[in-house]
Amino acid sequence: MNSIAIQFENLGHAYRSGEWIFQQYAAQVPAGKVFALLGPNGCGKTTLLKILLGALTPSTGKCKVDGRVGFVPQIFQVSFDYTALEMVLMGRARQIGLFSSPTRRDREAALAAMERFGITHLASRPFHELSGGQRQLVIFARALVSEAQVLILDEPTSALDLKNQVLILNWIQRLSRQDGLTVFFTTHHPQHALAIADETMLMLEESKYASGPPAQVMSEANLQALYGVEMRQVAFDYRGVLVTTLVPVLVSSTAAGA
Amino acid sequence: MGQGKTISMERDLEAMNSRVEHGRERLTRLAIPLFIVLCSSALVVALFPPTVQPAQTEGAVVKPAQNAVILPVILSAYMTINRGTSHILAVSNISREWGGYGLAGHIYPSVAKLPIIGRMIIPEPEQLLRVRPDVLITHKQQSDVLRKIGMQGLVEINMMPRKPLQTRLMIWKQLGQVTGNGARVSELMRWDAAQRQKIAAVVAAAGSQRPRVLLAHVGNRAWSVPGGGYALGASLEEAGAINVAASFRLSGRVNLEQLLALDPEIIVLDPNVMMSPYASSHDTTPLDVYNMPECQMLRAVKTLRVYQLPMHSYTNESIEDPLLLSWMAEIFHPEQTPHRLRDVYRETYQTIYGYALTDDEIDRALFLSENSRSEGYERFARQGATP
Amino acid sequence: MSLNPVRRHPNATILFLFVALVALMIFSLMLGRYPVTLREIAHILATTSPLHAVGNYTNVPWVVIEIVRLPRILMVTLCGMGLALAGAAMQGIFRNPLVGPDVVGVSQGAAFGGVLAIILALSPMGIVGMAFALGMAGLLMAFLLAKLAGKASTLALVLSGVIIGSFFGSLVGLAQYVADPQTQLPSIIYWLLGSFAGATYAKVAIVATVTLVAGSVLLLLRWRINLFSLREVDASALGTNLDRLRWVIITCVVLIVAAQVSVSGGVGWVGLIIPHAARMLLGPEHKKLLPASAFLGGLYLLGMDDVARSVGNQEIPIGLLTGVVGAPVFALLFWKTQTKGWIDE
Numbered sequence: 001m002n003s004i005a006i007q008f009e010n011l012g013h014a015y016r017s018g019e020w021i022f023q024q025y026a027a028q029v030p031a032g033k034v035f036a037l038l039g040p041n042g043c044g045k046t047t048l049l050k051i052l053l054g055a056l057t058p059s060t061g062k063c064k065v066d067g068r069v070g071f072v073p074q075i076f077q078v079s080f081d082y083t084a085l086e087m088v089l090m091g092r093a094r095q096i097g098l099f100s101s102p103t104r105r106d107r108e109a110a111l112a113a114m115e116r117f118g119i120t121h122l123a124s125r126p127f128h129e130l131s132g133g134q135r136q137l138v139i140f141a142r143a144l145v146s147e148a149q150v151l152i153l154d155e156p157t158s159a160l161d162l163k164n165q166v167l168i169l170n171w172i173q174r175l176s177r178q179d180g181l182t183v184f185f186t187t188h189h190p191q192h193a194l195a196i197a198d199e200t201m202l203m204l205e206e207s208k209y210a211s212g213p214p215a216q217v218m219s220e221a222n223l224q225a226l227y228g229v230e231m232r233q234v235a236f237d238y239r240g241v242l243v244t245t246l247v248p249v250l251v252s253s254t255a256a257g258a
Numbered sequence: 259m260g261q262g263k264t265i266s267m268e269r270d271l272e273a274m275n276s277r278v279e280h281g282r283e284r285l286t287r288l289a290i291p292l293f294i295v296l297c298s299s300a301l302v303v304a305l306f307p308p309t310v311q312p313a314q315t316e317g318a319v320v321k322p323a324q325n326a327v328i329l330p331v332i333l334s335a336y337m338t339i340n341r342g343t344s345h346i347l348a349v350s351n352i353s354r355e356w357g358g359y360g361l362a363g364h365i366y367p368s369v370a371k372l373p374i375i376g377r378m379i380i381p382e383p384e385q386l387l388r389v390r391p392d393v394l395i396t397h398k399q400q401s402d403v404l405r406k407i408g409m410q411g412l413v414e415i416n417m418m419p420r421k422p423l424q425t426r427l428m429i430w431k432q433l434g435q436v437t438g439n440g441a442r443v444s445e446l447m448r449w450d451a452a453q454r455q456k457i458a459a460v461v462a463a464a465g466s467q468r469p470r471v472l473l474a475h476v477g478n479r480a481w482s483v484p485g486g487g488y489a490l491g492a493s494l495e496e497a498g499a500i501n502v503a504a505s506f507r508l509s510g511r512v513n514l515e516q517l518l519a520l521d522p523e524i525i526v527l528d529p530n531v532m533m534s535p536y537a538s539s540h541d542t543t544p545l546d547v548y549n550m551p552e553c554q555m556l557r558a559v560k561t562l563r564v565y566q567l568p569m570h571s572y573t574n575e576s577i578e579d580p581l582l583l584s585w586m587a588e589i590f591h592p593e594q595t596p597h598r599l600r601d602v603y604r605e606t607y608q609t610i611y612g613y614a615l616t617d618d619e620i621d622r623a624l625f626l627s628e629n630s631r632s633e634g635y636e637r638f639a640r641q642g643a644t645p
Numbered sequence: 646m647s648l649n650p651v652r653r654h655p656n657a658t659i660l661f662l663f664v665a666l667v668a669l670m671i672f673s674l675m676l677g678r679y680p681v682t683l684r685e686i687a688h689i690l691a692t693t694s695p696l697h698a699v700g701n702y703t704n705v706p707w708v709v710i711e712i713v714r715l716p717r718i719l720m721v722t723l724c725g726m727g728l729a730l731a732g733a734a735m736q737g738i739f740r741n742p743l744v745g746p747d748v749v750g751v752s753q754g755a756a757f758g759g760v761l762a763i764i765l766a767l768s769p770m771g772i773v774g775m776a777f778a779l780g781m782a783g784l785l786m787a788f789l790l791a792k793l794a795g796k797a798s799t800l801a802l803v804l805s806g807v808i809i810g811s812f813f814g815s816l817v818g819l820a821q822y823v824a825d826p827q828t829q830l831p832s833i834i835y836w837l838l839g840s841f842a843g844a845t846y847a848k849v850a851i852v853a854t855v856t857l858v859a860g861s862v863l864l865l866l867r868w869r870i871n872l873f874s875l876r877e878v879d880a881s882a883l884g885t886n887l888d889r890l891r892w893v894i895i896t897c898v899v900l901i902v903a904a905q906v907s908v909s910g911g912v913g914w915v916g917l918i919i920p921h922a923a924r925m926l927l928g929p930e931h932k933k934l935l936p937a938s939a940f941l942g943g944l945y946l947l948g949m950d951d952v953a954r955s956v957g958n959q960e961i962p963i964g965l966l967t968g969v970v971g972a973p974v975f976a977l978l979f980w981k982t983q984t985k986g987w988i989d990e
Contacts, residue, residue: 080929099865289936301853307846408702419825
């Protein structure tokens with residue numbers, strides 16, 4: 001597929017006071033690719049997400065999303081103790097008529113989605129009893145069952161422990177490679193973007209950004225400009241494959257003294 | 259390979275599960291139709307309702323009541339017109355409580371033993387159907403459902419707010435019909451008119467001497483003053499006084515500052531707590547008021563001109579109003595009043611009720627002991643007695 | 646943790662509740678202060694259809710069943726179902742099990758409407774009309790206030806509702822002050838206490854129509870109410886306009902509550918505790934919760950009213966009864982359910 005799933009040009013948004021959060025941002029996300037957005041706190045990642053989702057109208061420029069959108073938020077709390085299956089079923093809102101309820105097809109689709117993520121055994125468990133990783137998978141299943149073509153994730157790994165982080169990252173890749181979904185996610189972890197993204201964008205300053213393939217864009221210089229922290233690219237051999245990752249430079253005080 | 263088989267078996271199980279679930283799902287879908295059926299049935303019945311024949315005829319009471327049920331607070335009037343509590347089957351609790359007030363309740367002590375049927379406000383159609391009255395007197399607002407049950411002899415009382423005179427006249431006419439005593443009602447109205455004329459003459463003779471009077475209720479050291487529409491307020495004017503609270507539209511509390519500003523020469527205490535929702539039920543007598551330190555600056559207290567209104571009841575105004583007016587006239591214009599109040603009382607009760615009031619009864623009605631310190635009240639004591 | 650057995654069979658439970666409700670309705674025909682034998686009741690039910698039936702006023706058992714008890718039972722059932730439905734829907738869209746229909750200012754507006762009608766000495770139908778009109782007015786004012794505040798968020802609506810509700814509450818107080826204490830105040834107080842004793846078929850028609858229409862809409866939307874657990878952003882990504890849905894549901898709630906208050910005065914707590922009880926039985930999923938609430942609400946209010954009109958010598962105002970029973974029951978339910986995490990935001 002050569003179509004463009006997400007496109008924004010000359011995108012900019014300002015606070016009501018007139019102060020710009022970001023301006024003149026442009027990017028294109030081809031369909032079926034994984035796109036990672038990086039930036040420090042307060043640079044406008046959430047604002048950009050809201051614009052993508054259509055919840056906010058940008059002050060300047062336009063944003064086009066081609067295809068059905070599924071959203072996986074960062075934190076998820078529920079007011080009532082729905083079961084995991086009931087949560088996943090909510091994702092069928094698009095398919096279920098206004099005055100209807102889930103049909104057998106909807107239930108089967110929900111169970112199938114849960115099976116994909118290996119969480120069918122959690123179907124009758126109350127959502128709030130699940131671990132962070134399990135919850136994330138339920139929400140993934142929900143996004144999947146809504147037959148979304150474009151998946152937008154807000155910091156999908158920030159609330160997870162290491163094992164679940166790896167789990168989710170693998171899933172993001174799988175959804176893109178096997179199911180052909182376009183995935184757009186924001187993250188604080190450049191090494192995650194390096195590992196799975198096809199394209200990356202760094203929100204450097206108000207009107208300055210860097211975008212392109214991750215290996216290219218996430219140079220040590222760019223990352224230092226972005227985070228104000230020194231980073232090093234590290235490469236090692238893993239079962240015959242060269243794995244590159246990024247590490248922030250953290251020097252322990254004892255080592256410095258010695 | 260084995261793994262593949264397990265997975266497909268799981269799939270089959272799930273498909274089966276799904277079908278069973280779906281079957282049960284159909285049951286929930288029944289919920290909406292069931293709800294609709296229930297509501298629609300109710301609607302259909304409501305649109306084509308059963309009715310009772312013959313329908314209640316508006317207002318006409320054919321024969322005098324033999325078994326009346328009286329719900330509103332009109333017992334005193336009824337007993338006066340009917341000369342007692344005969345032909346009353348049952349009354350509401352509040353009706354009986356207020357019926358016992360005043361001298362009418364005293365003369366007919368059987369009022370305290372009348373059977374009670376419900377409270378005044380909430381209609382109790384089943385209770386009423388059980389006792390089968392031939393006349394049911396009720397408030398206009400509560401008669402909706404009672405009309406529908408085909409209660410024959412339904413008499414609706416319409417209490418008109420702020421129109422006590424019209425209300426009273428209507429009630430008396432209706433009661434005249436109910437008791438078959440229309441003639442007595444006319445007679446009582448005539449008596450009432452005649453008495454009032456006598457008072458008017460006294461007042462006229464008093465000339466321009468109109469004292470400033472405040473009608474109030476004191477309970478728990480709090481003063482309440484009735485607003486416009488309270489009949490006795492108008493009576494003050496009729497008895498030749500100036501009602502200092504004439505401009506008050508609403509009944510309510512007044513504080514000491516207002517009392518000082520109103521500056522009445524005479525204060526008349528009314529123990530009737532129904533005059534205002536803010537009146538406390540603890541009655542304060544003139545003797546108590548004279549002992550209240552905060553009231554010492556009031557002119558009426560300094561001159562000992564605080565009086566307690568004689569006993570009176572509700573809706574019996576045709577009899578009791580002239581008595582109260584005579585009392586007021588004698589208090590406001592002591593020199594110009596030719597009559598002696600005790601004689602007026604005796605005469606009234608003899609004529610209307612055929613009842614000879616004893617001196618003790620008159621003493622109690624006039625609250626002699628409560629008024630014992632008040633200026634000039636000794637004129638109401640019995641002749642030859644030590645005040 | 647496995648779900649309790651009732652929760653595993655929601656559909657059977659809902660059906661059972663419906664059957665129990667119909668059974669109670671029939672049983673209630675036997676209750677009342679006028680003695681009617683079972684045989685007489687059976688005879689009346691079996692031989693005559695109530696539609697356009699005409700009875701003689703001397704046939705007292707017939708009058709009692711068809712004119713006194715039947716409309717009252719119908720009205721109470723409809724009101725119970727409507728209030729419970731309204732309460733469940735409101736708790737769903739506000740994501741908070743502590744809200745009830747009084748939160749958007751409807752009950753207080755309707756109460757003031759009735760009180761005003763009594764002061765203006767309107768007919769009983771006039772009281773119904775005023776209560777209805779001012780109940781809707783209360784809602785519109787709350788809406789307007791929330792819109793003026795700039796957002797249609799949940800919090801804004803609840804705050805506006807509280808403000809408008811207090812405003813109307815003060816007006817009721819003012820009306821009580823102004824009312825003639827001998828002629829109007831007693832009626833006002835009775836009306837504020839609430840009672841179904843004045844049930845007539847005309848009133849049943851009003852409540853039936855509103856409950857049928859608004860209640861059906863709520864039931865049809867019942868699965869959608871789950872989506873309020875998603876945030877605006879999530880829901881709009883799924884193609885659902887939560888805003889519009891909220892207004893529609895609130896309008897239905899208002900219609901139901903206004904109709905109920907206008908025919909019977911204030912009856913509280915039903916919309917608050919029945920959804921709680923239903924949630925304890927069947928879980929929070931609204932597709933099952935709403936029908937269960939409806940039938941449970943009908944059962945509860947009918948039971949309460951049966952007590953109000955047959956226990957003791959005199960009618961107990963049902964508003965008092967539901968208040969006295971409702972508060973402790975709610976406290977119990979609240980305590981029991983606090984073991985699960987409730988509150989969002």
